Amino acid sequence: MQNQENSQPTEQAVPDELVRAIENNPEEVAVLVERLGLINDLVDVVELGMDAVDDEMVHSLAGTGSRLAEVADDASDPETVAGMKRLLRAVGDAEEAEAEPVGAVGLLRATRDPEVKAGLGYLVALAAALGARTDEE
Numbered sequence: 628m629q630n631q632e633n634s635q636p637t638e639q640a641v642p643d644e645l646v647r648a649i650e651n652n653p654e655e656v657a658v659l660v661e662r663l664g665l666i667n668d669l670v671d672v673v674e675l676g677m678d679a680v681d682d683e684m685v686h687s688l689a690g691t692g693s694r695l696a697e698v699a700d701d702a703s704d705p706e707t708v709a710g711m712k713r714l715l716r717a718v719g720d721a722e723e724a725e726a727e728p729v730g731a732v733g734l735l736r737a738t739r740d741p742e743v744k745a746g747l748g749y750l751v752a753l754a755a756a757l758g759a760r761t762d763e764e
Contacts, residue, residue: 717746
């Protein structure tokens with residue numbers, strides 16, 4: 628049995644190849660030692676993060692990922708894509724136009740314009756679809 632009173636670490640022999648590499652490349656070895664410190668710090672941070680993650684967090688993240696996948700499925704529907712493109716293009720067109728403030732009379736006057744009528748029809752259809760979806764959920 629070993630003597631427990633003598634708890635000094637035992638020295639290991641350094642291979643000759645390593646000694647020569649250190650002697651021949653002191654700058655590179657210094658950089659390596661510095662990077663090892665950074666790597667150790669990074670490993671410590673990862674370990675802290677791993678310790679902080681519990682089962683509840685994993686389940687929560689998995690649920691979030693599942694919900695995001697559902698949203699992506701809805702967003703990839705061809706009709707949804709076409710509607711979003713239409714809406715985004717219309718927003719761009721409206722941004723290019725110089726909009727003037729409109730009162731109640733101006734709003735009534737604008738309803739004579741066929742493009743405004745078509746836009747209002749689309750907004751009414753959008754409102755109806757939104758209402759139907761709201762009732763479903």
